[in-house]
Amino acid sequence: xxxxxxxxxxIAVDDEGYLANSEDWNDKIACALxxxxxxxxxxxxxxxxxxxxxxxxxxxxxFPILRAVCKNVHxxxxxxxxxxxxxxxxxxxxxxxxxxxxxxxxxxxxxxxV
Numbered sequence: 213x214x215x216x217x218x219x220x221x222x223i224a225v226d227d228e229g230y231l232a233n234s235e236d237w238n239d240k241i242a243c244a245l246x247x248x249x250x251x252x253x254x255x256x257x258x259x260x261x262x263x264x265x266x267x268x269x270x271x272x273x274x275f276p277i278l279r280a281v282c283k284n285v286h287x288x289x290x291x292x293x294x295x296x297x298x299x300x301x302x303x304x305x306x307x308x309x310x311x312x313x314x315x316x317x318x319x320x321x322x323x324x325x326v
Contacts, residue, residue: 218244237307245305260285262306275315
């Protein structure tokens, strides 16, 4: 299994960079995953988005509707495009398991069905 190293931590990830054990996640792990994804800084706004995604996933076991994320963290309806280039990047930084291909297709504007 691949690892990334950050601030003295050795973090297990899968071949695509998703956290191997989502229960290991904390703010420091999020910073490591962000750096690994090329995200410069985890601002307060970005962390709010990520925490909401984690909470939503724990409650519903599914990827949240993007507009609902922005509304629930009291940010503009375009918060994803303003704060992250890609919702999957935010998902990965949130330390959640890789979404299935239907969710990925939907996020890429391919209709969600492959």
